[in-house]
Amino acid sequence: MIVAGWKAGTVKDAAMATPTGRVLTLEVPGWPGNLPGQHLDLRLTAEDGYQAVRSYSIASYGNSTQVELAVDELPDGEVSPYLVEDVLPGDELEVRGPLGAFFVWREAQPEPVQLIAGGSGVVPLMAMTRAHHDTGGAAEFRMLYSVKTPADAYYASELSELVDDRFALDWAYTRVTPEGWPEPAARISRALLERVTIPASAAPTVYICGPTGFVEAAAMIMVDLGHDPARIKTERFGGA
Amino acid sequence: METHPSGGIEIGRVDGNALAGPLSEIFRTDMTDASGECRHCGTLAQLADAIVEMDDAGLIVMCGHCGRTLFTVVRSEARTWIDLQGIAGLAIPRPAG
Numbered sequence: 001m002i003v004a005g006w007k008a009g010t011v012k013d014a015a016m017a018t019p020t021g022r023v024l025t026l027e028v029p030g031w032p033g034n035l036p037g038q039h040l041d042l043r044l045t046a047e048d049g050y051q052a053v054r055s056y057s058i059a060s061y062g063n064s065t066q067v068e069l070a071v072d073e074l075p076d077g078e079v080s081p082y083l084v085e086d087v088l089p090g091d092e093l094e095v096r097g098p099l100g101a102f103f104v105w106r107e108a109q110p111e112p113v114q115l116i117a118g119g120s121g122v123v124p125l126m127a128m129t130r131a132h133h134d135t136g137g138a139a140e141f142r143m144l145y146s147v148k149t150p151a152d153a154y155y156a157s158e159l160s161e162l163v164d165d166r167f168a169l170d171w172a173y174t175r176v177t178p179e180g181w182p183e184p185a186a187r188i189s190r191a192l193l194e195r196v197t198i199p200a201s202a203a204p205t206v207y208i209c210g211p212t213g214f215v216e217a218a219a220m221i222m223v224d225l226g227h228d229p230a231r232i233k234t235e236r237f238g239g240a
Numbered sequence: 241m242e243t244h245p246s247g248g249i250e251i252g253r254v255d256g257n258a259l260a261g262p263l264s265e266i267f268r269t270d271m272t273d274a275s276g277e278c279r280h281c282g283t284l285a286q287l288a289d290a291i292v293e294m295d296d297a298g299l300i301v302m303c304g305h306c307g308r309t310l311f312t313v314v315r316s317e318a319r320t321w322i323d324l325q326g327i328a329g330l331a332i333p334r335p336a337g
Contacts, residue, residue: 041261052296055258099260101273102288212253234289238252 006043006094007031011087012066018152021072021120022084023059028095033063036127037104037207037235040067040097044079054079057124057209057235058098059155061131067095070154072120103207103235107135111205114198115143116188116218118210121237122154125209133162142168142198146188146214149176170196188214190221200226205233212236255304256290262299262313263287266322269332277328281306284331 009028017023034040039057046052060068073084087093105113105128113132115125122145132141147153150173163169172192173185186192198204206227208218215236223229256272263271272288283305290310291302298314303326310326 039257039260053261055261096261096264099264099270099272100257101260101270102286103257103272212255215255234255235257236253236255238254 006096009067009093009095011089011091011093013089014087016084017070017154018072020084020152021070021154023154024069024071024083024087026067026069026093026095028065028067031065031067031095032098034058034061034067034098034127035100035104035106036061036131037124038098038100038127039124040069040095040099042069042079042083043094043096044082045094052079055099057127059123059126059130061127070120070123103209103233105131105205105207107131107137109205110137110139112140112198112202113142114204114206114222115141116193116197116206116208116210116222117143117145118214118218119147119152120154121208121210121214121235123209124235125207126155126159128207129159129162129167133167138166140166140168140198140202140204142170142196144170144172144188144193144196146172146174146210148174150178188218188221190224193218193221194225197222197225200228203228203231205231207233207235209235210237212238252293254292254294256287256292256301258292258294259287259290259299259301262294266313266320267332269335271332273333275331276310277331278303278306278308278310279326279328280308282328 007028007030009026012027013025015023039055041053041055043053056069058067071083073080117125172188174187175185177185208215215234260270260272275284275286277284289304293300300312301310303310312323314321
């Protein structure tokens with residue numbers, strides 16, 4: 001896959017989605033489209049010429065020149081505070097992509113798929129969920145979405161609306177649960193994953209995305225539950 | 241977040257998926273699908289699974305199996321320096337079609 005150079009993109013829409021996160025829609029003339037799961041690199045240039053590049057997963061998929069991103073603000077971040085607090089529709093950014101030949105879901109994959117998301121790690125898995133819904137293929141999809149509190153979830157209502165006989169959704173809350181939630185807040189555990197994820201006997205492809213610590217914990221549990229490591233694809237966002 | 245004492249620049253420990261863009265400047269293709277053989281432990285694994293530390297000055301890619309450095313890329317004004325000592329070989333899949 002040859003990666004073209006940097007393209008100019010214009011912010012079309014920017015909306016807060018969580019207390020620290022924003023969904024941005026960019027219009028990128030010449031964008032060749034992207035597969036579910038891919039990411040782009042985004043470059044900002046300061047007035048003094050200093051450039052910063054960061055990678056962001058794409059929540060949208062397919063052949064459109066519009067790309068949708070969700071950006072979480074990191075407390076010590078250099079780029080994310082600008083994208084979450086300052087950037088406005090009409091502002092210009094540079095993007096490079098689509099990137100990523102590894103962490104993608106293709107419509108032709110016949111096997112069941114288990115998605116495990118931590119926080120903003122849901123973004124590439126959202127693209128996969130949307131694509132799976134639109135294609136109407138028979139493969140079973142399940143998602144486990146772990147967030148600190150209900151307010152920190154991206155795309156919560158859209159995900160709930162997508163639930164049907166081919167897509168199941170389970171939530172995990174690590175700090176604050178919704179009212180009436182049957183369990184106390186807790187980090188993901190072997191017991192939880194064993195209960196809500198597709199079993200290893202079904203040989204699913206497992207996609208895990210989120211902060212590095214979360215991804216590694218989830219991946220270790222899935223291997224422990226008998227999943228073939230070659231069927232587990234991970235994307236670490238950094239952070240805790 | 242693991243941070244180096246370098247004054248507020250975002251440095252995190254991520255994986256080889258993040259290499260797709262930066263390595264495309266050198267290899268002119270998406271390298272996340274490529275596999276690297278670690279010179280230290282002999283493991284052949286996809287670069288997407290490698291451990292990567294990166295900042296604006298460059299990146300360090302480490303073997304996900306033994307943790308030793310596979311390769312480093314350091315960008316300065318005049319040039320990009322690539323140290324490939326930890327890599328015994330790279331397997332780059334041919335594009336389909």
